[in-house]
Amino acid sequence: MKGLMIKDFRIIMNQKRFIVLYLFIALILSFSMDHTFIVSYVPMVSTILALSTISYDYNDNGLSFIMTLPNKPGDYAVAKYIFSMLSVTFMWLVSILLQIIAIMIQKTDVATSEVIMTDALMLPMFLLILAVMLPIELKYSPEKARVVLFIIFGLVMLIVLGGKSIAESLSSSGIVNVEKIVAGFQNINGSVLVIAAYAVCIIVLSISMMISIRIMQNKEF
C-alpha cells in the first residue's frame, strides 16, 4: 500500500508546472485578495490534484499493471483515500498558514471566532467532496465519472429547486413556518456546527471508503 501512495505522490510531483502555477496563484491571492478566499482555493486545487491521480492511473491501461503490484484488491481504494485525505488536509493547513501571514501583513481587523469557524468548516467540506467523487471515479472511468457527476448535480439542483418551491407553498399555506426553521439553524452554536460537520464527514467518508473497497474488489482490469 505504501508503494501505491508513493506512486500517487510521484504523479503529483511530476505535474511541476501546474504545481508552480498553483502555488504562485495561492501566494498572490494571499496578499492581494480577501484572506478567506485562500482557505477555499488551496484545498480545492489540492482536491482536484488528488483526484487527477485516478485519471493518470487509468491512462494507457495503467490500472491493469497497478493492480498486479503486491497489494490486496481493496488496498488501491484505501491508499487513494489516505493519500487524498492527507494531501487535502496538508494543503488546508498550508492555506491557514498563508491566511495568518496575510492577516498579519495586511493588518486587517478580523472577527477571530468567525474566521476560525469558517476555516474549520472548509476541511470537512472538501473531504465530503472526496467522499462523493472517489467512489464515482473508481466505479466509472474518470471520463465517464464526469458525465455521472453532471447527472448528480442536475438531480441535486432539481431537489433543491423542488424543495424550495414545496417549502414556499407549505409556508404560504401556513402549514409549516419555514422562517422559524431557518432561524433555528442560524441560532445553532458555531462549535456544535463544526463538531457536527466533522462527525458527518467521518461517517460519510467511512461509508464511501467501504463502497470504494467493494467496487475495486468486484472490478475487472
Next chain:
Amino acid sequence: MVRLNNLQKEYKGFKLNVSLEIPEGCVTGLIGRNGAGKTTTIKSILGLVKPTAGEIEVFGKAPVELTAKEKQQIGVALSESGFCMIFTIEDVIKVLKASYEDFNEDEFRNKCTAQSLPFDKQIKDFSSGMKAKLRVLTAMSHKAKLLILDEPTAGLDVIARNDILALIRKYLEEDPTRSIIISSHISSDLEGLCDDIYMINDGKIILHEDTDRLLGNYGLIKVSSEEFETLDKKYIVASQKDRFSVTCLTSEKQFYIDNYPKTVIENAHIDDIIVLMLDTSKEG
C-alpha cells in the same frame, strides 16, 4: 506453481475454456493469434479478471486470496500496461522500492544502464523497445519466483526482441527454480526459450507439447491427394488440402520416414504447426 483447471470466462462473442499447469522451474509458452485468449488467460492467473467457472491456483491459492507478501513472488510485464507515462525511471525505482522487500536498486540501475535506458526521461518519450525493456526489467527487479510476461516482444524489431529474450534467459540462469509463463504470437521467440508450449485458439487449448518433442518429432508430410487417401493417418494431427496436394502435420515423423521412404517429410517449425493446427481447428 500455477494450475488452471477448466478455467472459463465468457465475454460477448468469446468464450475461454482452458486448463494448463506450470510446474516449478519450467518455462511455459502460450502461443496463439491476436484475440485467441492469451491475455485473458494471463489476466485470470493474475486475478485481474474473474472466471465464470473453473479453478485457478497460484502457489496453491486462488489469485484473490494471495497475500501482499505472496504477490511479491510474482513479477509481471503486461503487453500494453505499465507505470504512468509521466514517470521517469527514478519514479519507478521509488515505487518498486516501497512495494517489494527484495527489490535490488543497484542491480536494477545497472541493468537499466546496460540497456541504455535514460533515467531522467519520461516513459512517454521512450521508444517501443525501451518501454518493453523497462517492463521486463521491472518484472525481474525483485527476485520473483514466477514471471508472467504477456507479449513482451510484440511490435519490436529483431534486435530489441533478442535483447529481451537474453534478459529472460539470464534471469533463469540465476535461479533454475524460477518459473515463467510467456505469451507471444511470435513462435521463434518461444522455440529457443520454452520447455513446453500451449497453443491457444478461439479460447481453447488446441495443442500442448514439450518444445523438444514438438521440434524433434513433429514433421510435415507433403503428398498428392491420391497418396493421402492411402496414407496411414494414425499419427496425422492436422492436414491442409490445396488443389493438387495435401500437407499433413505428424506428431511421429520417424514412423513415416520408416514406412514411406519415398515421401517428402520435412522438419516442422512452430509456425508451420500453428498454421496447420489453426487451419484444421477452423475447419473442424
